[in-house]
Each structure stands twice: as structure tokens, then as C-alpha cells.
Amino acid sequence: MLTPKLLIELKKILPEKVFTSTEVLQKHAGNLFYINNGLPDAVCYVTSEEDVIKVTNFCLHHKIPLIPYGSGTSVEGHIAATNGGICVDLSEMNQVIAFSPQDGYVIVEPGIPYNKLNEYLDPYGFHFPVEAGWGASIGGMVATNASGAGATDAGSMAKNVVGCSVIVCKDGKASKIKTGTKSPKSSAGYNLTNLFIGSEGTLGVFTQITLKVRKNFSYHNTVTCQFDDILQAVNFVVSMKGFVQFRRVELLDKLQTEACVSFSGVSYLDPNKITIIMELAGNELAVREEVKLLIEFLKNNHGINIKIFNDKKSAEFIWMMRKNACPAAIQFINKNKKAMATDISVPLSKLAECIDACYEHMERIGLKAPLVAHVGDGNFHFTILVNPDSEHDLKKALEFNKRIVEEALRRGGTCTGEHGIGLGKKAFLESEHGDSLFVMKLIKEALDPLKIFNPGKIIDVDRKLHYSHESEIKETSLSSSCMFAPSPMLRSKI
Ligand SMILES: Cc1cc2nc3c(=O)[nH]c(=O)nc-3n(C[C@H](O)[C@H](O)[C@H](O)COP(=O)(O)OP(=O)(O)OC[C@H]3O[C@@H](n4cnc5c(N)ncnc54)[C@H](O)[C@@H]3O)c2cc1C
Numbered sequence: 001m002l003t004p005k006l007l008i009e010l011k012k013i014l015p016e017k018v019f020t021s022t023e024v025l026q027k028h029a030g031n032l033f034y035i036n037n038g039l040p041d042a043v044c045y046v047t048s049e050e051d052v053i054k055v056t057n058f059c060l061h062h063k064i065p066l067i068p069y070g071s072g073t074s075v076e077g078h079i080a081a082t083n084g085g086i087c088v089d090l091s092e093m094n095q096v097i098a099f100s101p102q103d104g105y106v107i108v109e110p111g112i113p114y115n116k117l118n119e120y121l122d123p124y125g126f127h128f129p130v131e132a133g134w135g136a137s138i139g140g141m142v143a144t145n146a147s148g149a150g151a152t153d154a155g156s157m158a159k160n161v162v163g164c165s166v167i168v169c170k171d172g173k174a175s176k177i178k179t180g181t182k183s184p185k186s187s188a189g190y191n192l193t194n195l196f197i198g199s200e201g202t203l204g205v206f207t208q209i210t211l212k213v214r215k216n217f218s219y220h221n222t223v224t225c226q227f228d229d230i231l232q233a234v235n236f237v238v239s240m241k242g243f244v245q246f247r248r249v250e251l252l253d254k255l256q257t258e259a260c261v262s263f264s265g266v267s268y269l270d271p272n273k274i275t276i277i278m279e280l281a282g283n284e285l286a287v288r289e290e291v292k293l294l295i296e297f298l299k300n301n302h303g304i305n306i307k308i309f310n311d312k313k314s315a316e317f318i319w320m321m322r323k324n325a326c327p328a329a330i331q332f333i334n335k336n337k338k339a340m341a342t343d344i345s346v347p348l349s350k351l352a353e354c355i356d357a358c359y360e361h362m363e364r365i366g367l368k369a370p371l372v373a374h375v376g377d378g379n380f381h382f383t384i385l386v387n388p389d390s391e392h393d394l395k396k397a398l399e400f401n402k403r404i405v406e407e408a409l410r411r412g413g414t415c416t417g418e419h420g421i422g423l424g425k426k427a428f429l430e431s432e433h434g435d436s437l438f439v440m441k442l443i444k445e446a447l448d449p450l451k452i453f454n455p456g457k458i459i460d461v462d463r464k465l466h467y468s469h470e471s472e473i474k475e476t477s478l479s480s481s482c483m484f485a486p487s488p489m490l491r492s493k494i
Helices: 004-013 022-027 049-062 114-124 138-144 192-196 230-240 254-264 284-300 312-323 325-333 348-365 391-410 426-447 480-484 488-493
Strands: 042-045 066-069 086-089 096-100 105-108 161-170 173-179 205-212 219-227 246-252 274-282 304-309 338-341 371-374 379-386 465-469 472-476
Touching: 004 042, 004 049, 022 042, 049 066, 049 086, 049 161, 049 173, 049 205, 066 138, 066 205, 096 114, 105 114, 114 138, 138 205, 161 192, 173 192, 219 230, 219 284, 219 312, 230 246, 230 274, 230 284, 230 348, 246 254, 246 312, 254 274, 254 312, 254 325, 254 371, 274 284, 274 312, 284 304, 304 312, 312 325, 325 338, 325 379, 348 371, 348 379, 348 391, 379 391, 391 426
Parallel strands: 042 086, 066 086
Antiparallel strands: 096 105, 105 205, 161 173, 161 205, 219 274, 219 304, 246 274, 246 371, 338 379, 371 379, 465 472
């Protein structure tokens, strides 16, 4: 743990940027989601790359865990400090460094939230197409390879990050590397940018990120439609994918529709039906033609209660209703519980049968969990509400999650389409990657030999962490059993 002497040293290195109040520590340990244990010993609000280098050197020197933190919206215990350590909050590194409309890229500091980046870009007629939880930072989104509703058209972060600057460990010291170029293409060696995308803070800390940006669309239409049968709704979207270019297409099952209607007060949606929300964007004439085609298909394929919105305000209201699906579910079902989000993704041709199989497991296990689906890219989430202290709740929820991951893997899918592994999905990594898992371990060992970067997340490496206590050096196991283990600071209070 961070002893009082080490804390004084850290405060000298980063004056007025180190905080240890319970309130600050708790804010950095969790959110609406069920894995919420492991307080850091201190939080550093870094404001520059030099600060990141200083705190990384401190952590490397004393072998103290360093947990990068963007906005704290991740959902799989990514920011839990299972062995204490220092949470490095990057939210104050939130500037746009350069923007080239001509080349279509923007360079940002990692702490900028994607919605703030869009506020910056909008007056220039540009936007960044990837979304995640409201307020998520670009650094956190790169680190989790986020995607969200816009991915059906724009793809995940992996398709939209051009390069990054990362503080890594080189010969035991903090060192800055740059990956990628500003050129639209490059074949120069291993793709290090992609190595860091999805690394969840386990290989280093991003200090700058170069992103592709897109020109704003001149015309938008949002269409909502309801169905009685979920499989008909899913198959409809899947069959339309070649015919219309959805920018976003989202599905809410009956329980989630009911929760969203109750939370947002949208009056024209029937709370007892399945809802799909679709956005088409581009040239006005082309969009109008596509919408016409879409409506015809919807009417011929069991779609009811069809509404079209071409004014920005109404469309934004509907999309905000969709964005609030998770808080709506919590509020509607049990506001005293925490959420566990499943995140499987499968090939589109298998989506309907996979969702069907999931509902069968849910019924057998005796759960009631609403579903939202990024139905255009085969990815869907059940929001299971659990009391994290109830063994009964956790057992049922984890059993359900396990069963549906098996269903996804059987169909060539993944245990996580966009949220990442963190702590919560570690158990599935081997089944998903099999023989290639050792390559991930080798990469982790090579880039983080002192095991300081967000330890315990994604994979466990066999060697033990040496945790410096000034005069003595302790060994702390990073086995998966630490998933629900309290941090050293909490332990000392028990
Ligand atoms: C209501 C809700 C809805 C959501 N919807 C979506 C969705 O549609 N799509 C989606 O993909 N996700 C979604 N998420 C999950 C979440 O928003 C994403 O995982 C997001 O990318 C996390 O960003 P963050 O800034 O909050 O990261 P944090 O939670 O702060 O951190 C996430 C991970 O990134 C690492 N990290 C953060 N900053 C850096 C850095 N500078 N350098 C290195 N590592 C770093 C952290 O160590 C951690 O491992 C949702 C979450 C909520 C609560």
C-alpha cells in the first residue's frame, strides 16, 4: 500500500494533484455497475504528459499499481483497484491539440469526453462517429475498443483511431512512444496502434490520440417502429442491411421498452411491444428514397406504429431515451440494485437464434432482464439487476452470463462486443482465444515487466507482483481470486 512516507513523496512530485479523501477514492472505484470493489490508495489528477511520466516513474520505482482513469463509465470492473495503488485521473487532460478538416483527423488529449469532442467539431461541420456511455472519455474508449450505436456504420474505435502517444515502461523507466502516422495508410511493421486499442490500461497510459473524423450529414431521418415478436424485429433489420444504410439501428425488447417509456415519458410508444429505432443519414434525396423503401418493407413485415422524425429535436429526444436505457432499467426494475451487463456479439446470420436461446436460459434460470441490441452489428446486452452482496443474485446472474457466452462462442461470436474484459469477463478469455492466449500473456509480460499497469485486468500473468513497502517488499498474488478482493486499504479496515 501507499505508506504515509510514499504519499508525501508523491505529493511533492505532483503538488496539489494528489487526493486521498474517501469521497474521491470511492468516486474512482465504481459506478452503476456491480463490480465496485477495490479503492485506490490515492487519486492523481494529472494535467500534462509530464505529470503522467512523473507518476508512472513513481509507480515503476516503487512497484505500485497504476490504474488509468478516464470518466469511470466502464462496466466490467476495469477501474477497480484490486490491489490498491494509484488511480491516474486523466479527465483534466481534455484539450483538442490539432484539427485538420482537410485530412479528416483530430488530435486530442485522452480525457476529452466524446460528446465534448463533438461539440468542438460541430461548428466546423464534422463529428466523431463512435459513442459509448454518456461522457466516456476518448482515452477510455480507445482502451476498451468501444463502439455503441454508431458502429453499424462507422465501426468500433479500432476503425477510427489513427495513432496514439503512450507512456510505457522501457528499461524500468517511463518512456513515451508514438504509434501510427497521419497518412491515410501505412504498412510499416507491426500495427502497434491496434495493439494498444482495447488494452484497458494494462500496457501503458495514452496521452494523445489521433482520430478520424467525418463530415456531418446534410440530412437525417429517425424512424421508430414496433413489433409483437422479437425474432421478426431482429430478422427484419438483418434482412434490410444490404438495402438501406443504417447509421444507427437499435432494438429494445418489451421490458426495456416499458422501462424507457416510463423513464422518459415518450407517449406514442406502446410499452407492451418491441421497439426498433433507426437512423438514416446522408444526401436528402437518397435518404428520402431509402426511408420510403424502409416503410414499405416494415409494413409488409409485421411492423406497426411506425413514426418518422426529420426534425432534430424530436430525433435527439428519442436517441436520448435509448441512451438512458440502463438507468431506465435500474429505475423501473429495482433502483436499489446494481447492473450487470451482458455483451455478447454474434454473426448477423445467427443473431435471431442466439437471442432466442438466451431467452430460454433466462426462463430456466428464473431471471427477468431487459434487452437492448445494437442489432445492426450482432451485439446485444441484457441488463441484469443484482445486489452485489447477495450470493443468490450473483449466482443466477453469473450462470446466465456464462450460458449466453457459450451460446455466442458456439456460433463464432465473442463474450464481449464492446465493453471489454476488465475483471468480469476474464473467465471467458481462454474459451474464446484458446491457443492464442499465450501471445497476449507474452505481450503483457514484455511491455509491463514490473506489472504495474492496471494489474489483474484482462489476463493474469503468472509471475507475482512485488509491492514495495519502503523497507520491506511483499508479494501479492494477482490470481483471478482477487476479483472480489478488497484493496489493502479496505483490508486494513476490516
Ligand atoms: C449507461 C452506459 C452505457 C454504455 N454504453 C456503451 C456503448 O454503447 N458502447 C460501448 O462501447 N460502451 C458503453 N458503455 C461502457 C463505457 O462507456 C465504455 O467502456 C467507455 O469506453 C469507457 O470510457 P471511460 O472514459 O469511462 O473509461 P474508464 O471507465 O475511466 O476506463 C476504462 C478503461 O480504460 C482505461 N483507460 C482510461 N483512460 C486511459 C488512458 N488515457 N490510457 C490508458 N488506459 C486508459 C482504464 O484503465 C480502464 O481499463 C456504457 C456504459 C454505461 C454506464
